[in-house]
Amino acid sequence: MEEKRMRWRGDRQSTNVEDRSGSSRRPVGKMATGGGLGVILIAVIFFFISGGDLSTVTDTLGGGITPATYETENVASKEYTEQKEFAAVVFAHLEDYWKQEFDARNETYQNPKLVLFTDSVNSACGQATSQVGPFYCPADQNVYLDLSFADELSTKYGATGDYAMAYVIAHEVGHHVQNQLGITNQLDKIRKRVSETEYNQYSVRLELQADYLAGCFSKYLAGQTYQGQPIIEEGDIEEAITAANAIGDDTLQKEYQGYVVPDSFTHGTSQQRVDWFKRGYKYGDLEHGNTFNEKKLDLATAA
Numbered sequence: 001m002e003e004k005r006m007r008w009r010g011d012r013q014s015t016n017v018e019d020r021s022g023s024s025r026r027p028v029g030k031m032a033t034g035g036g037l038g039v040i041l042i043a044v045i046f047f048f049i050s051g052g053d054l055s056t057v058t059d060t061l062g063g064g065i066t067p068a069t070y071e072t073e074n075v076a077s078k079e080y081t082e083q084k085e086f087a088a089v090v091f092a093h094l095e096d097y098w099k100q101e102f103d104a105r106n107e108t109y110q111n112p113k114l115v116l117f118t119d120s121v122n123s124a125c126g127q128a129t130s131q132v133g134p135f136y137c138p139a140d141q142n143v144y145l146d147l148s149f150a151d152e153l154s155t156k157y158g159a160t161g162d163y164a165m166a167y168v169i170a171h172e173v174g175h176h177v178q179n180q181l182g183i184t185n186q187l188d189k190i191r192k193r194v195s196e197t198e199y200n201q202y203s204v205r206l207e208l209q210a211d212y213l214a215g216c217f218s219k220y221l222a223g224q225t226y227q228g229q230p231i232i233e234e235g236d237i238e239e240a241i242t243a244a245n246a247i248g249d250d251t252l253q254k255e256y257q258g259y260v261v262p263d264s265f266t267h268g269t270s271q272q273r274v275d276w277f278k279r280g281y282k283y284g285d286l287e288h289g290n291t292f293n294e295k296k297l298d299l300a301t302a303a
């Protein structure tokens with residue numbers, strides 16, 4: 001499949017982005033400071049004068065006898081900068097879209113924040129590693145994202161193309177919208193009085209609704225232009241669908257444990273995720289996205 005590029009370069013970037021990524025993702029340019037060699041020379045000279053007592057040298061120099069002092073310059077790689085700017089542009093479009101939707105309902109939309117991290121991060125929902133994938137924390141209203149997830153999407157799940165990543169971000173912001181609408185809160189109350197298996201059913205509905213909301217956003221974006229050109233095209237939507245299909249619980253379980261346990265589903269099957277995303281893309285309103293009222297979550301068979 002030919003990879004579609006979303007039109008985003010130069011477009012507005014959200015200012016609600018916090019970069020907490022470590023240097024492991026940002027190749028560091030090393031630059032020796034002026035005094036480097038001087039320190040060694042003094043150390044060597046002192047070593048001879050003091051009769052070989054290195055501890056004296058260390059004390060005298062205060063900072064020890066490290067051969068040279070390096071000043072680390074945080075130069076982000078080009079690839080990282082691109083991914084970050086892309087995410088910030090998608091986030092800005094999400095802000096515009098959800099503000100417009102909430103305005104139409106006479107409600108106030110509060111922007112979430114996008115926190116970029118590498119390896120692990122501290123959120124109000126606890127410490128998390130990149131392994132858990134992108135997530136939204138209702139307690140601090142932040143979307144947490146390790147940008148390397150884009151590579152994972154393409155190499156591990158075969159979901160290539162930039163819109164696959166845009167879908168993932170839109171899904172997480174979908175969770176923020178659910179939080180703003182009070183849905184997350186209602187579910188928290190339910191969680192306390194039902195079994196885990198039962199709660200998983202609610203969790204699936206919450207996840208599918210976030211996919212639906214990502215579909216709504218995609219419909220909106222498909223109608224937007226940047227510098228006279230459409231921002232996304234049909235091929236971009238296909239990329240999102242491929243991603244939704246790839247990260248369904250049944251697909252992941254089959255891949256990782258070789259069999260499927262429907263009771264433990266928390267995100268829905270691949271088919272369900274694709275169906276609800278497509279439904280959002282079709283209607284683009286909040287009214288058709290009540291996954292909690294639907295008896296049947298398989299839309300393809302329900303029509």
Ligand SMILES: [Zn+2]
Binds near residue numbers: 175210
């Ligand atoms: Zn989710």
